[in-house]
Amino acid sequence: MMGTVRITARVDYAVRAAVELAAAAPGALTCDRIAAAQGIPSRFLQSILSDLQHARLVTSQRGREGGYRLALPPAEVSIARVMRVEQGFLAEVHGQRPEDVEYSGTAVPLASVWVAAREAYRRVLEQVTLADVVAGELPAPVAELAALEEAWRSFSDEAVADRGR
Numbered sequence: 309m310m311g312t313v314r315i316t317a318r319v320d321y322a323v324r325a326a327v328e329l330a331a332a333a334p335g336a337l338t339c340d341r342i343a344a345a346q347g348i349p350s351r352f353l354q355s356i357l358s359d360l361q362h363a364r365l366v367t368s369q370r371g372r373e374g375g376y377r378l379a380l381p382p383a384e385v386s387i388a389r390v391m392r393v394e395q396g397f398l399a400e401v402h403g404q405r406p407e408d409v410e411y412s413g414t415a416v417p418l419a420s421v422w423v424a425a426r427e428a429y430r431r432v433l434e435q436v437t438l439a440d441v442v443a444g445e446l447p448a449p450v451a452e453l454a455a456l457e458e459a460w461r462s463f464s465d466e467a468v469a470d471r472g473r
Contacts, residue, residue, distance in 0.1 A: 330382035330438035336375030388433035
């Protein structure tokens with residue numbers, strides 16, 4: 309579960325749409341404008357914007373000055389908050405929260421590993437706001453992680469390297 313961080317297209321699109329809205333804040337953008345700016349299929353984006361609106365992260369207005377707007381200042385909206393709208397939990401094991409997983413025998417400590425991995429993931433996603441992304445300035449702890457050379461290597465690269473040892 310934790311070897312590869314999987315971010316679905318829907319989650320990726322939701323975060324990218326929210327970043328576009330953050331960049332335009334307090335102004336509004338049409339669905340088509342967001343879709344064009346981010347290369348997101350418009351019909352798919354309409355559904356995502358509806359989800360974000362239902363979660364009270366986005367508002368919409370009809371008319372000449374209409375479009376979608378963030379409902380909150382970009383500095384108050386974390387990446388994790390947007391992600392949860394589309395996927396619920398940030399991490400799960402076989403459809404369960406890591407803390408609800410039960411193992412037996414020698415695997416019992418694995419539940420703690422999954423909980424710790426989720427917490428590390430959550431700490432990054434909760435720290436970064438839409439305003440940070442728009443400004444291109446990540447919080448120092450996140451920027452430090454992103455600057456690590458090994459952070460840019462894929463899990464499959466590591467598996468190949470491990471096999472060679």
